[in-house]
Amino acid sequence: MEDSKKVLRILAVDDHTMITLGYKYTLEGADFEDYEVKMEIANTYELGKKKIENSVRGVRYHMIMLDIQLSHGKDAPLKTGEQLGLLAREIVPNSKVVFMSSYSDNYRINQLTATVNPDGYLVKDEVDELTLKAMLETVMGSDIPYYTASALFAIRKKLANSHMIDELDKKILYRLSLGEKTKDMKGIEVSITTIEKRKRNMKAMFGIEKENDLALIAEAKNRGFI
Incomplete structure (x- = not known):
């Protein structure tokens, strides 16, 4: 059986x-x-x-x-x-x-x-x-x-991009992708000045220094961060 x-x-x-x-x-x-x-x-x-x-x-x-x-x-x-x-x-x-x-x-x-x-x-x-x-x-x-x-x-x-940005950067990118403005980002325990600096640094890493936040979001999506 x-x-x-x-x-x-x-x-x-x-x-x-x-x-x-x-x-x-x-x-x-x-x-x-x-x-x-x-x-x-x-x-x-x-x-x-x-x-x-x-x-x-x-x-x-x-x-x-x-x-x-x-x-x-x-x-x-x-x-x-x-x-x-x-x-x-x-x-x-x-x-x-x-x-x-x-x-x-x-x-x-x-x-x-x-x-x-x-x-x-x-x-x-x-x-x-x-x-x-x-x-x-x-x-x-x-x-x-x-x-x-x-x-x-x-x-x-x-895995291919993980060495470039940290968790705080990822949080900022995610909140931007939801349509939030920098001044409205609640729950991120850093100043608006720090967030703006982080955004500039990421644009520099992505080679889009002179572009706006929409371009930053698009490039971050293309690289797999959001």
Whole structure:
């Protein structure tokens, strides 16, 4: 008689229930050689956090799939999938953490890579049944992370340019790309004079000394910083 397959337990956290149900039906219905998938879903930060914390005392999840933007309680402070990823790394370090997000911008992907060091990052527009299966087999079968094309491109561009600017520069570039003016940049703990100096230095490094902030943003995007 054929041996029973190992059960692979997965938690998917996304505030779009139809998306998590799609993951569930696809992976639970897929034919894997060595295991079968059982997936739980959560559609808010609070429920995802509760399930991760409960897994410490119960049967752990082999993989936790996270969206970045998550719904949260009416009176609760804004929380993100990134924070859930950090929580998982702290209390269930043996669980694989994979992000499934619509974000494909270089800044966000590389920030998550630096803070959470996920086992995979999939841009939702690039996900289909074959991609989900390949991700699961790669991540669970090795220590090799799995990235879809846009995420891999962002990481490679960052590696090629990482020696040029620091994290403060990246924050400034990101805020500029959102349309913020220098004088309105809240939460960056330096003076406006320092921000302006940083912008001039970056323009000089990029060879666009006489150009405006729009040109700086365009060049930073082209080099993979945002």
